[in-house]
Amino acid sequence: MEFADIKVQNDNDYAKTVSTSGGRFEVVDISGEVVWISESIDISEYLKVDIKLTASETGSNTNASLKYLKAFYRLNEGIEISFGINGENFGNWGSAIAEQEELIGEKLQIVVRMTNDYSADKVILDEIIVTAEEKPLEPIEYGDILINEVLFNPVAGGNDFVEIYNNSSKEILINRLYLASRDNDLKLTQIYPLSSLRKNILPANYLALTKDTNGVFPWFNIQCSECFLQMERFPSFNNDFDYVVLLDEKMQVIDELFYTEKMHHPMLAEEKGISLERISFTQKTNDAKNWHSASTTSGYGTPGYMNSQVEIENNSSPNIVFTPESFSPNFDGFNDEYKIQYELEKPGYVANISIFDATGKFVMKLVNNEILGTGGTIKWDGRDQTGQQKSLGVYIVLVEIFNTAGEVFQYKDGVVLTDILE
Secondary structure, three states: OEEEEEEEOOOOOEEEEEOHHHOEEEEEOEEEEEEEEOOOEEOOOEEEEEEEEEEEEEOOOOOOOOEEEEEEEEEOOOOOEEOOEOOEEEOOOOEEEEEEEEEOOOEEEEEEEEEEOOOOOEEEEEEEEEEEEEOOOOOOOOOOEEEEEEEOOOOOOOOOEEEEEEOOOOOEEHHHOEEEEEOOOOOEEEEEEOOOOOOEEOOOOEEEEEOOHHHOHHHOOOOOHHHEEEOOOOOOOOOOEEEEEEEOOOOOEEEEEEEEHHHOOOOOOOOOOOOEEEOOOOOOOOOHHHEEEOOOOOOOOOOOOOOOOOOOOOOOOOEEEEEOOEEOOOOOOOOOOEEEEEEOOOOOOEEEEEEEEOOOOEEEEEEEEEEOOOEEEEEEOOEOOOOOEOOOEEEEEEEEEEOOOOOEEEEEEEEEEOOOOO
């Protein structure tokens, strides 16, 4: 509400909302103009937005400059535009329905300007109605949204999660999506909506679904807390095998994964708390070769962001880079760590990394049978197996990576540890 040089003469003069007839706004015996402004209305998801309001007056005064009600609208925070029908009402007009039809935009505001300088008359604003036709929703096609990561066997006290990925060029409302499973007869069961919110999942974005983020956040490296959605009800997925099914509002399957615990890497001693990650968006969801255990270095899961086991094109063999040639772990911000950066042509590799001093004496096992992602960095801070800082000198780093197909690759590097810590 805005007031421009308003003056009232006595207690019977006012511009206010009254409870008469269920509530309306009245102006009685004021000098100046009162401006009623609606909240900003989001109309981005609608077509043909129409506005109607009742503009009425009582009394007999006909002075157009001292008694009026004018109705305007603003689109996208632009200028005020008068309603197309009965937008301006002056003097002794009685009652009129002010209307504006077929508005299209992002944001809408209604602005009503009123004045009445007569004690025996009233100017009344009542029954503001905004109606609209929803935009037709673009159909969600099979494969527009993909199941990208699944944790079905959490640690004690943890929760399952299912990560989905928008593989389309569309902005898709999450309230159109449902998560489900299948029973022993392969009939859909536990069909639960993701959310009632009108919120979009944008193209190339990830969304991790779970019952409770408190059962996920403590056990994983969370890089995007906003990329999580807590569902009111979440399917219970079995630890040995089950179905993860994603549906649209018509109960049509958008994507579906049948998983088993045997899809995990065979060298894992324990699958609990380790997610299965999708390798490629172009390969079929139900191709078991398109899934792999999340890497050790990622913390065994990447909910809400890019998987550790992603397809890397144009690599025919592992690529290992050692940097720098010398490092000084003195926390000055320059070469404080020795880094082993790797990029692999496919998932499935396991790594062992050992460090020796210049005489060949064993210093530490930096990595012991760790499942690698398809890309990452492993760091050494200059300490040995017990956590003691090693002294100045040359150290030898041996890297071995191998997979269950019998492929073995070995790499060797020398690095100088400088600037002994006091």
